[in-house]
Amino acid sequence: MDAATAATATAAAAALVWFRKGLRVHDNPALDAARRSAARVYPVFVLDPRYLRPDPAAPSPGSAHAGVARVRFLLESLLDLDARLRCLGSRLLVLRARDDVSDAVCAALKDWNIGKLCFESDTEPYALARDKRVTDFAAASGIEVFSPVSHTLFDPAEIIEKNGGRPPLTYQSFVATAGEPPKPVMEEYSVLPPIGDTGGYELLPVPKLEELGYGDLSQEYIPPFRGGETEALKRMRESLQDKEWVAKFEKPKGDPSAFVKPATTVLSPYLKFGCLSVRYFYHCIQDVYRSAKTHTKPPVSLAGQLLWRDFFYTVSLGTPNFDHMEGNPICKQIPWRESEELFVAWRDGRTGYPWIDAIMIQLRKWGWMHHLARHSVACFLTRGDLYIHWEQGRDVFERLLIDSDWAINNGNWLWLSCSSFFYQYHRIYSPISFGKKYDPNGDYIRHFIPVLKDMPKEYIYEPWTAPLSVQEKARCIVGKDYPKPVVDHEAASKGCRRRMGEAYASNRLGGSTVKGNSSNSSRRKLCHGGQDVPDSSKSKQPRKRS
DNA sequence: TCATGTGTTGTTTTT
DNA sequence: GAAAAACAACACATG
Numbered sequence: 013m014d015a016a017t018a019a020t021a022t023a024a025a026a027a028l029v030w031f032r033k034g035l036r037v038h039d040n041p042a043l044d045a046a047r048r049s050a051a052r053v054y055p056v057f058v059l060d061p062r063y064l065r066p067d068p069a070a071p072s073p074g075s076a077h078a079g080v081a082r083v084r085f086l087l088e089s090l091l092d093l094d095a096r097l098r099c100l101g102s103r104l105l106v107l108r109a110r111d112d113v114s115d116a117v118c119a120a121l122k123d124w125n126i127g128k129l130c131f132e133s134d135t136e137p138y139a140l141a142r143d144k145r146v147t148d149f150a151a152a153s154g155i156e157v158f159s160p161v162s163h164t165l166f167d168p169a170e171i172i173e174k175n176g177g178r179p180p181l182t183y184q185s186f187v188a189t190a191g192e193p194p195k196p197v198m199e200e201y202s203v204l205p206p207i208g209d210t211g212g213y214e215l216l217p218v219p220k221l222e223e224l225g226y227g228d229l230s231q232e233y234i235p236p237f238r239g240g241e242t243e244a245l246k247r248m249r250e251s252l253q254d255k256e257w258v259a260k261f262e263k264p265k266g267d268p269s270a271f272v273k274p275a276t277t278v279l280s281p282y283l284k285f286g287c288l289s290v291r292y293f294y295h296c297i298q299d300v301y302r303s304a305k306t307h308t309k310p311p312v313s314l315a316g317q318l319l320w321r322d323f324f325y326t327v328s329l330g331t332p333n334f335d336h337m338e339g340n341p342i343c344k345q346i347p348w349r350e351s352e353e354l355f356v357a358w359r360d361g362r363t364g365y366p367w368i369d370a371i372m373i374q375l376r377k378w379g380w381m382h383h384l385a386r387h388s389v390a391c392f393l394t395r396g397d398l399y400i401h402w403e404q405g406r407d408v409f410e411r412l413l414i415d416s417d418w419a420i421n422n423g424n425w426l427w428l429s430c431s432s433f434f435y436q437y438h439r440i441y442s443p444i445s446f447g448k449k450y451d452p453n454g455d456y457i458r459h460f461i462p463v464l465k466d467m468p469k470e471y472i473y474e475p476w477t478a479p480l481s482v483q484e485k486a487r488c489i490v491g492k493d494y495p496k497p498v499v500d501h502e503a504a505s506k507g508c509r510r511r512m513g514e515a516y517a518s519n520r521l522g523g524s525t526v527k528g529n530s531s532n533s534s535r536r537k538l539c540h541g542g543q544d545v546p547d548s549s550k551s552k553q554p555r556k557r558s
Numbered sequence: 559t560c561a562t563g564t565g566t567t568g569t570t571t572t573t
Numbered sequence: 574g575a576a577a578a579a580c581a582a583c584a585c586a587t588g
Contacts, residue, residue: 436568445570
């Protein structure tokens with residue numbers, strides 16, 4: 013045995029599984045590779061202080077990056093992962109990074125003399141940069157790295173390559189390129205290799221919210237969804253049990269006002285953290301389809317939803333500046349309006365439109381709301397009423413949603429703001445009639461906005477139209493107990509349509525039309541700068557995500 | 559290059 | 574009450 017072979021043999025003795033997303037045991041190729049190739053396996057999760065430290069200045073409980081509902085969901089998921097690893101004779105090693113997560117990982121690799129590092133590949137820009145620091149260190153230290161794709165059905169990079177180096181920009185072309193996804197890795201095993209010596213590391217349990225500095229939180233910030241793989245699998249099985257419901261599922265149909273029993277599976281947060289394997293879920297849905305006489309098809313079917321998820325992952329990987337308007341080649345350049353006052357009213361659920369406000373309050377408290385409810389408020393903020401930049405709305409969703417997912421969130425904001433993918437800007441969700449057709453009595457509004465609970469149903473969607481005597485009887489005076497509408501929807505949406513038309517025309521010309529000096533007809537591919545952007549936003553640096 | 563087909567998910571009024 | 578039509582009109586990826 014030569015020196016190199018000996019080194020490899022030693023190296024293979026210890027493997028570190030770095031959990032980030034993919035907080036599960038089932039269908040976990042990184043964990044599977046580690047257990048097969050090493051005598052000792054260190055399952056690690058690193059707590060990121062920049063992600064978890066409470067921010068008292070934030071507009072709602074939580075850190076600068078995550079609302080408390082998602083922090084809680086993460087901790088629950090870690091606790092469950094630890095429990096499941098313990099069932100296999102192992103445990104989760106929770107490390108606290110002092111500053112940068114990658115530094116903590118590199119230190120552990122070195123201190124524990126790790127020979128093989130296994131982690132699930134992640135395509136988000138933040139993750140790519142973080143992971144590169146670690147893989148560079150591993151390469152320099154002779155540590156083998158195994159980084160499989162298992163967060164998505166397909167390998168986004170592979171799809172881009174298959175499509176000639178560019179991401180497919182329509183769902184249909186994506187589906188045509190993608191084919192069938194790989195099967196999940198579901199081999200049963202009853203024991204994992206033991207963890208090795210951890211040296212001077214203090215082995216901490218998964219922290220409680222209070223230990224992270226989240227003190228007195230009211231009960232209202234506890235969403236009705238518990239994190240973790242165990243809960244994910246239970247929830248999936250419950251959803252799939254109703255085979256007829258699965259076979260007939262059509263996304264555009266479904267009641268956004270249903271909150272006691274949501275109209276969708278609410279598996280998105282479990283997919284976001286990888287508590288549930290998307291490949292396993294897809295596979296189980298196919299099983300149900302095989303047992304059904306007929307079933308719906310993509311894009312509207314349940315399986316079709318998972319393909320949408322992969323679609324956005326693929327486009328986001330292949331598009332520069334995907335999370336910005338400027339410098340994003342697929343994003344229309346639109347001179348959105350600056351208004352802190354209107355933005356804050358929207359963010360805090362004080363627009364005076366109960367349907368909009370109830371949704372934003374559900375977001376703040378639960379970190380989850382129905383897909384069409386998200387559409388309503390996203391349309392309202394951007395092209396529908398307030399004409400405010402989608403990046404501002406994106407930031408709010410990104411922080412508060414428990415299923416907040418970089419690719420999907422940005423993709424949907426591009427979509428809803430008619431900045432990309434979807435362009436029919438004259439189709440505007442009414443903040444009054446859209447909710448009413450699902451929930452004429454306004455039960456959803458009454459639940460999330462208690463001050464309106466006694467408003468008669470005739471006025472619940474438009475309380476400012478209620479006669480004063482009615483407002484008094486309902487103990488809710490508009491302008492005092494509940495805000496007046498921040499804009500008049502009729503006028504605002506009309507103005508938005510007009511401005512969108514102008515912005516589109518300006519994009520077609522490929523230059524500024526308002527300010528003249530439209531020299532050439534550069535294609536949209538090249539567009540950034542030179543657009544009809546007011547000075548206020550033009551002079552600004554690209555919005556920093558906080 | 560350009561014609562073509564397609565696009566998850568609007569609202570309001572009429573039948 | 575459900576379904577269809579009218580409304581006012583489209584953008585653009587794909588091949």
